[in-house]
Amino acid sequence: MAQLPAGGARNRGRFRVGDVTTEPGVRDPCLAKEGDTYYIYYTGDGISVFSSKDMRSWKKEPSVFSVAPAWVAQKLPSFKGLGFWAPDISFHNGLWYLYYATSIFGKNTSVIGMATNKTLDPKSKDYKWIDGGLVIQSVTGRDDWNTIDPNLAVDEDGTGWLSFGSHWNGLKLVKLKSDFKTLAEPQEWYTIASRPRDYKYTDAEAGNSKIEAPFIFKKDNYYYLFVSWDSCCSGVNSTYNIRVGRSEKITGPYMDQAGVNMAKGGGTLVLGGDTGPEKKIYALGHNSVGTYEGIEYMAFHAYTNSYEHLGIEKLAWVNGWPSVKK
Numbered sequence: 001m002a003q004l005p006a007g008g009a010r011n012r013g014r015f016r017v018g019d020v021t022t023e024p025g026v027r028d029p030c031l032a033k034e035g036d037t038y039y040i041y042y043t044g045d046g047i048s049v050f051s052s053k054d055m056r057s058w059k060k061e062p063s064v065f066s067v068a069p070a071w072v073a074q075k076l077p078s079f080k081g082l083g084f085w086a087p088d089i090s091f092h093n094g095l096w097y098l099y100y101a102t103s104i105f106g107k108n109t110s111v112i113g114m115a116t117n118k119t120l121d122p123k124s125k126d127y128k129w130i131d132g133g134l135v136i137q138s139v140t141g142r143d144d145w146n147t148i149d150p151n152l153a154v155d156e157d158g159t160g161w162l163s164f165g166s167h168w169n170g171l172k173l174v175k176l177k178s179d180f181k182t183l184a185e186p187q188e189w190y191t192i193a194s195r196p197r198d199y200k201y202t203d204a205e206a207g208n209s210k211i212e213a214p215f216i217f218k219k220d221n222y223y224y225l226f227v228s229w230d231s232c233c234s235g236v237n238s239t240y241n242i243r244v245g246r247s248e249k250i251t252g253p254y255m256d257q258a259g260v261n262m263a264k265g266g267g268t269l270v271l272g273g274d275t276g277p278e279k280k281i282y283a284l285g286h287n288s289v290g291t292y293e294g295i296e297y298m299a300f301h302a303y304t305n306s307y308e309h310l311g312i313e314k315l316a317w318v319n320g321w322p323s324v325k326k
Helices: 070-075
Strands: 030-034 037-042 048-052 058-061 083-092 095-103 110-117 130-138 151-154 160-164 171-175 189-193 211-219 222-229 241-247 268-272 282-292 295-303 308-318 321-325
Touching: 030 083, 030 282, 030 295, 037 083, 070 110, 070 130, 083 151, 095 151, 130 160, 151 211, 160 211, 171 211, 189 211, 189 222, 211 282, 222 282, 241 321, 268 282, 268 295, 268 321, 295 321
Parallel strands: 241 282
Antiparallel strands: 030 037, 037 048, 048 058, 083 095, 095 110, 110 130, 151 160, 160 171, 171 189, 211 222, 222 241, 241 268, 282 295, 295 308, 308 321
């Protein structure tokens, strides 16, 4: 969901390092746990972070970057500041892998980068983010896809796969080398989800195919692909909602509960905003999923009438399909 909000409530930026809150204002949250501490990485200056012992009370931690990696401005000459979007964090082979994106607003001139750390604990002597540089980029006028909203998934053979995408011609999946950074050769690309797109739009335009934020989660015999549909970033006017499909192969095809291929517009609704005249929570989307103490949790963002909202819910599984357990 890496677009900036067009209006509505905003909450990011009001917290300073060390502040504690039960209402962290976040967008694009990715939940992780190390030891007895949960972490939420989210869109914000330098990639913002909260930590918690109980997923209720959250402490603001230092951002990942205080200075932007030099390569970003080389790839995107108009880039300024620390506006990094939609981080994805996971632990593999003794390291934490953090993927992040930035873009020229409204275009698919975008990049995905990667950084690693031995620990998520800022107080540890081993805490140090090492930027790995560019992973992949899209170029306006050349590509009909958009390199934002990254997610690393690892298959049963230990092979890394990076999914990403927003609008344009859907969400993509590419195979990585063992460094989890370099695209494997020969390259393998898959369209794992898309929505209908009006042909009046050129490759330089985002168009009306409102889909983004892929997240692949393995459970039992299936890979589950979670995505977000519709409008993300207009406060109470947002219509974001979370959809899912599943596949026995990480490369797909991902089919929804009705048997429709997500690459052809399928997607079973998992979670959306309130409906009816008493609406209080709007536009639930851009989720991550993780298993902690044997329980699957989904983290996502939403809007209320006054602020951006972090949501964390337990998942229940009914006949092999996820649902929110409230």
